[in-house]
Amino acid sequence: MEVGRLIEAGLLAEDGLAKSEGGRRSSLLRIPHTAGLIAAVDLGATSTDVALSTLGGEILVHRGEPGDVKDGPRSVLDGAKGLLSELLAEQGADARDVLSIGVGVPGPVEHASGVLRSPPIMPGWDGFPIRAAFADEYDAPVFVDNDVNVMALGEHRDGVGKGEDNVLFVKIGTGIGGGIIADGHLQRGSQGCAGDIGHICVDPDGPVCSCGNKGCLEAMAAAPAIAAKAEQCAEEGLSLRLREVFEQRGALTARDVGEAASLGDYHALQIIRESGRLVGQVLATLVSTLNPSLIVVGGGVANIGNSLLAEIRSTVYQRSLPLATRNLSIVLSELDQTAGVTGASVLAAEGVLQTRVG
Amino acid sequence: MEVGRLIEAGLLAEDGLAKSEGGRRSSLLRIPHTAGLIAAVDLGATSTDVALSTLGGEILVHRGEPGDVKDGPRSVLDGAKGLLSELLAEQGADARDVLSIGVGVPGPVEHASGVLRSPPIMPGWDGFPIRAAFADEYDAPVFVDNDVNVMALGEHRDGVGKGEDNVLFVKIGTGIGGGIIADGHLQRGSQGCAGDIGHICVDPDGPVCSCGNKGCLEAMAAAPAIAAKAEQCAEEGLSLRLREVFEQRGALTARDVGEAASLGDYHALQIIRESGRLVGQVLATLVSTLNPSLIVVGGGVANIGNSLLAEIRSTVYQRSLPLATRNLSIVLSELDQTAGVTGASVLAAEGVLQTRVG
Numbered sequence: 001m002e003v004g005r006l007i008e009a010g011l012l013a014e015d016g017l018a019k020s021e022g023g024r025r026s027s028l029l030r031i032p033h034t035a036g037l038i039a040a041v042d043l044g045a046t047s048t049d050v051a052l053s054t055l056g057g058e059i060l061v062h063r064g065e066p067g068d069v070k071d072g073p074r075s076v077l078d079g080a081k082g083l084l085s086e087l088l089a090e091q092g093a094d095a096r097d098v099l100s101i102g103v104g105v106p107g108p109v110e111h112a113s114g115v116l117r118s119p120p121i122m123p124g125w126d127g128f129p130i131r132a133a134f135a136d137e138y139d140a141p142v143f144v145d146n147d148v149n150v151m152a153l154g155e156h157r158d159g160v161g162k163g164e165d166n167v168l169f170v171k172i173g174t175g176i177g178g179g180i181i182a183d184g185h186l187q188r189g190s191q192g193c194a195g196d197i198g199h200i201c202v203d204p205d206g207p208v209c210s211c212g213n214k215g216c217l218e219a220m221a222a223a224p225a226i227a228a229k230a231e232q233c234a235e236e237g238l239s240l241r242l243r244e245v246f247e248q249r250g251a252l253t254a255r256d257v258g259e260a261a262s263l264g265d266y267h268a269l270q271i272i273r274e275s276g277r278l279v280g281q282v283l284a285t286l287v288s289t290l291n292p293s294l295i296v297v298g299g300g301v302a303n304i305g306n307s308l309l310a311e312i313r314s315t316v317y318q319r320s321l322p323l324a325t326r327n328l329s330i331v332l333s334e335l336d337q338t339a340g341v342t343g344a345s346v347l348a349a350e351g352v353l354q355t356r357v358g
Numbered sequence: 359m360e361v362g363r364l365i366e367a368g369l370l371a372e373d374g375l376a377k378s379e380g381g382r383r384s385s386l387l388r389i390p391h392t393a394g395l396i397a398a399v400d401l402g403a404t405s406t407d408v409a410l411s412t413l414g415g416e417i418l419v420h421r422g423e424p425g426d427v428k429d430g431p432r433s434v435l436d437g438a439k440g441l442l443s444e445l446l447a448e449q450g451a452d453a454r455d456v457l458s459i460g461v462g463v464p465g466p467v468e469h470a471s472g473v474l475r476s477p478p479i480m481p482g483w484d485g486f487p488i489r490a491a492f493a494d495e496y497d498a499p500v501f502v503d504n505d506v507n508v509m510a511l512g513e514h515r516d517g518v519g520k521g522e523d524n525v526l527f528v529k530i531g532t533g534i535g536g537g538i539i540a541d542g543h544l545q546r547g548s549q550g551c552a553g554d555i556g557h558i559c560v561d562p563d564g565p566v567c568s569c570g571n572k573g574c575l576e577a578m579a580a581a582p583a584i585a586a587k588a589e590q591c592a593e594e595g596l597s598l599r600l601r602e603v604f605e606q607r608g609a610l611t612a613r614d615v616g617e618a619a620s621l622g623d624y625h626a627l628q629i630i631r632e633s634g635r636l637v638g639q640v641l642a643t644l645v646s647t648l649n650p651s652l653i654v655v656g657g658g659v660a661n662i663g664n665s666l667l668a669e670i671r672s673t674v675y676q677r678s679l680p681l682a683t684r685n686l687s688i689v690l691s692e693l694d695q696t697a698g699v700t701g702a703s704v705l706a707a708e709g710v711l712q713t714r715v716g
Contacts, residue, residue: 108681117681166548178647182547187540189649190524193681194540200643201677211679285558285643289536291547319559321569323466323475323551 036099037091038348039140041080042150042340043105045069045121045174048076050083051341052091055099055349057157061087062341069106072124077133085137101134101142102348104150104340111192114144120210121174143351145188147171147340148195151333152179153186154343155296159335166292169333170197171299172279172308176218182290197286198222202278217282221275223254223301229271230257239267258304272304273311280315287320287328298333394457395449396706397498399438400508400698401463403427403479403532406434408441409699410449413457413707415515419445420699427464430482435491443495459492459500460706462508462698469550472502478568479532501709503546505529505698506553509691510537511544512701513654517693524650527691528555529657530637530666534576540648555644556580560636575640579633581612581659587629588615597625616662627665634666638673645678645686656691 037060042049048067053059063086067079080103088094107119116125131142152169155161161169161181169179176198180187187194198218199211206215207225219225233239234246241260246252260268283295295316297309313330320328333339395418400407406425411417421444425437446452465477474483489500510527513519519527519539527537534556538545545552556576557569564573565583577583591597592604599618604610618626641653653674655667671688678686691697 164548166552180647182540182545182552183543185541187648189540189682190522190651190685191649191681193679194524194647194649196646196649196679196682199679200646213677282643285640286647288554288558289538289552289644289647290545291549291552291554293548319571321551321554321557323549324547324554327548 037088037093037097038345038352039084039098039101039138040341040344040348041084041101041103042147042344043067043069043076043080043103044147044340045106048080048083049337049341050080050087051345052084052087052093053342053345053349055352057342057345057349059338059342059345060091062338063087064337069122069125073128073130073133077130081134081137095137096139098138098140100140100348100352101138102150102344102346102351103130103142103144104147104344104347105130105144106147108193108196109144109146111145111188114142116144141352141355143347145192145347146177148177149179149186149188150343150347151298151335151339152181152195152296152343153346154335154339154341155179155298155333156181156186157346158342159333159339160296160331161294164292164294166290166294168283168286168290168292168295170279170283170295170297172222172275172297172301173299174223176222176279176299178286180290182292197282200282202281217278221278226254226257226271226275226301226304227252229274230260230268233267233271239265241265242268254301254304261305261307269307272307275301276308276311277315280312281319283312283330284316284319287316287324291324293327293329295328295330296333297330298335298339302332395446395451395455396703396710397442397456397459397496398699398702398706399442399459399461400505400702401425401427401434401438401461402505402698403464406438406441407695407699408438408445409703410442410445410451411700411703411707413710415700415703415707417696417700417703418449420696421445422695427480427483431486431488431491435488439492439495453495454497456496456498458498458706458710459496460508460702460704460709461488461500461502462505462702462705463488463502464505466551466554467502467504469503469546472500474502499710499713501705503550503705504535506535507537507544507546508701508705509656509693509697510539510553510654510701511704512693512697512699513537513656513691514539514544515704516700517691517697518654518689519652522650522652524648524652526641526644526648526650526653528637528641528653528655530580530633530655530659531657532581534580534637534657536644538648540650555640558640560639575636579636584612584615584629584633584659584662585610587632588618588626591625591629597623599623600626612659612662619663619665630663630665631669633659634669635673638670639677641670641688642674642677645674645682649682651685651687653686653688654691655688656693656697660690 038053040051049064051062107116107122130144134142148171161167165184167181171177178195178197180195199216201215202217203215209216209219230252234242257268396411398409407422409420465474465480488502492500506529519525523542525539529535536553536555538553557574559573560575561573567574567577588610592600615626
């Protein structure tokens with residue numbers, strides 16, 4: 001019945017009959033090229049990426065440019081729409097060819113309404129009607145989700161998570177977030193905030209987090225925490241290398257710590273290991289709970305050095321149930337910048353297929 | 359296509375056409391009474407429960423009797439099969455009317471093979487072919503899962519979890535386990551051990567668990583831990599009430615602690631609160647991760663007093679993200695003994711529908 005409706009809607013076409021295996025013969029199905037284009041928008045804290053893909057998931061063209069979500073929704077979304085128009089024109093297409101739009105944003109999204117709820121790093125976006133912002137140009141449904149969920153979809157479609165049904169994607173950057181693929185599907189939970197692992201408490205006596213609670217994973221292990229610990233090390237004169245960079249620039253970044261560690265700085269290495277241990281501790285709990293076959297670690301901090309991944313692995317394998325880790329791999333993301341737009345196009349394609357069938 | 363196959367297999371029947379809403383009219387479907395019976399077997403550590411239900415989920419008859427899984431698979435499964443034959447005969451049916459069999463067992467099950475893997479409290483069951491044990495009498499597929507997953511299915515079908523898409527079921531008894539319903543489906547993870555939350559580490563310096571690790575939730579908060587703390591209290595003379603019962607019987611149970619607490623015993627209450635706090639701490643992490651709308655607490659320890667639930671609630675609401683707990687309820691199970699057979703019948707019915715379609 002669903003298939004019949006998709007064919008009526010022009011999103012599927014019959015392509016002959018399958019070989020008989022006894023019983024009724026099945027039709028072979030394909031997605032027709034006339035089905036239309038998918039527009040993918042990936043808004044980062046300081047970047048806007050846009051892509052066009054087929055309904056089948058093939059990215060046709062991808063373009064990114066700097067942008068600042070702090071400029072507010074009107075300016076940022078106008079920028080994204082401008083990029084989209086450029087890409088469409090280059091493909092000899094226009095807004096009418098767009099079947100569906102997927103948007104990833106760096107903040108918590110209420111799934112039912114597609115609206116951001118109190119996003120900490122996006123002033124002016126709280127409750128802003130992102131879907132409506134596309135309605136003046138596009139007669140297409142708009143699907144919005146947070147960037148980590150969208151990256152998890154991307155990893156599952158085209159990254160190391162391809163073909164795996166139970167994947168945990170973890171982004172470690174300015175914040176820490178998770179995206180859960182269970183039984184082949186992205187899990188959003190009852191309010192759309194599933195995977196929000198950055199605010200799991202890892203130390204009730206830890207430092208105060210931007211969310212107001214104490215000892216959240218994010219407050220103790222993400223990029224700003226790594227930088228703050230390094231600056232303290234520099235000020236106390238424990239690490240001469242960190243001190244030198246700190247005196248030159250007046251501030252340190254997680255990347256500086258990674259570089260110092262790669263040059264053999266003991267304290268830089270300890271700071272990275274401490275982050276890895278805390279992330280690993282939370283992941284061990286999630287492994288016992290969800291029994292994934294793969295954990296993919298991405299985000300800006302993921303690449304500051306091998307010792308982070310090594311410490312995450314060692315903590316997870318030590319603290320999870322042996323049965324749950326027997327076939328578990330923990331790897332770095334390989335998709336990098338394209339995970340977002342790939343995932344946003346999956347979001348849009350899955351969304352429109354469900355809408356047209358429903 | 360799927361619907362067509364179910365009709366061919368006699369598991370669905372067309373029942374006229376639905377009212378037109380534009381487009382192709384849909385058929386109304388029903389499960390025919392001739393589809394057959396579902397057999398449900400719920401093996402507890404010290405009990406065997408058996409039921410017959412319709413494919414639609416209605417329990418027709420349910421019977422339980424004492425049994426000990428330590429007697430080994432042949433004796434226990436023969437007992438269950440004997441009970442099943444009795445129930446079938448009473449319904450004027452026989453083994454040929456059984457379409458599918460669902461079995462819940464108190465140990466970890468490898469989902470693909472339906473076989474127990476190193477079950478701690480079931481000597482002689484490791485790798486035993488439970489499915490094959492039914493093959494001499496029944497020409498029906500057998501689906502095996504662990505008791506907590508099966509209870510979660512039961513709560514979702516007929517208990518307080520009915521109609522909720524994101525439910526966490528937690529059983530606190532001799533052990534601690536979880537069953538995860540996400541997006542309407544039971545989640546088993548890649549190896550079938552999702553939900554195994556009893557061995558999440560809550561204190562790296564805690565007591566040694568039966569699994570060999572230190573400070574597992576189960577080792578610190580389940581019934582034996584509650585009893586052990588109470589016995590220590592009694593021996594140290596801290597609680598006169600616990601000491602009195604201990605001297606009478608030479609041992610204490612979690613139930614004794616619950617009774618002492620309900621009579622106002624300070625130390626008994628503290629022991630229960632400590633268990634609730636530790637369970638709540640793990641659940642807070644799961645709430646941030648999975649964003650369920652409902653947590654159902656069941657098992658023998660769940661009912662030892664209101665203070666356990668109160669402490670679980672207070673810890674979860676304090677330590678989870680506010681967005682994740684905005685619409686979260688935490689309640690006690692109301693199904694009690696029938697959760698297992700209800701869930702086993704859901705397991706069997708879902709299994710056979712998938713098999714016949716596949």
